[in-house]
Amino acid sequence: xxxxxxxxxxxxxxxxxxxxxxxxxxxxxxxxxxxxxxxxxxxxxxxxxxxxxxxxxxxxxxxxxxxxxxxxxxxxxxxxxxxxxxxxxxxxxxxxxxxxxxxxxxxxxxxxxxxxxxxxxxxxxxxxxxxxxxx
Numbered sequence: 571x572x573x574x575x576x577x578x579x580x581x582x583x584x585x586x587x588x589x590x591x592x593x594x595x596x597x598x599x600x601x602x603x604x605x606x607x608x609x610x611x612x613x614x615x616x617x618x619x620x621x622x623x624x625x626x627x628x629x630x631x632x633x634x635x636x637x638x639x640x641x642x643x644x645x646x647x648x649x650x651x652x653x654x655x656x657x658x659x660x661x662x663x664x665x666x667x668x669x670x671x672x673x674x675x676x677x678x679x680x681x682x683x684x685x686x687x688x689x690x691x692x693x694x695x696x697x698x699x700x701x702x703x704x705x
Contacts, residue, residue, distance in 0.1 A: 579638040584621035594667035597628025661702040
């Protein structure tokens with residue numbers, strides 16, 4: 571079956587953001603700098619340490635990111651990353667970790683649809699929703 575994975579562009583802080591997400595979610599993080607790619611010779615040397623591509627494989631999901639090169643990222647409220655958790659402990663751990671330095675919009679709470687749910691914007695301006703349906 572096909573999969574949809576999130577890909578986030580950052581304004582030069584992809585390394586910091588992806589390292590933070592690895593701390594929050596665990597898993598394996600791969601990062602490739604522009605200087606390590608075949609494209610390096612075609613681009614200015616001062617951006618060689620920027621992240622061309624990174625991906626975090628963790629808990630059954632993949633989160634990818636890069637530094638936006640030559641443009642400025644425009645952050646908006648039209649995209650949210652949704653994390654469907656497998657336990658009460660997991661949702662609390664992930665939510666609390668990502669909330670560090672961010673802004674909680676909706677604290678974790680019980681919903682009318684029977685789930686634990688919460689919303690936050692992390693310290694990098696990325697919007698997150700967390701959901702745990704008890705079975």
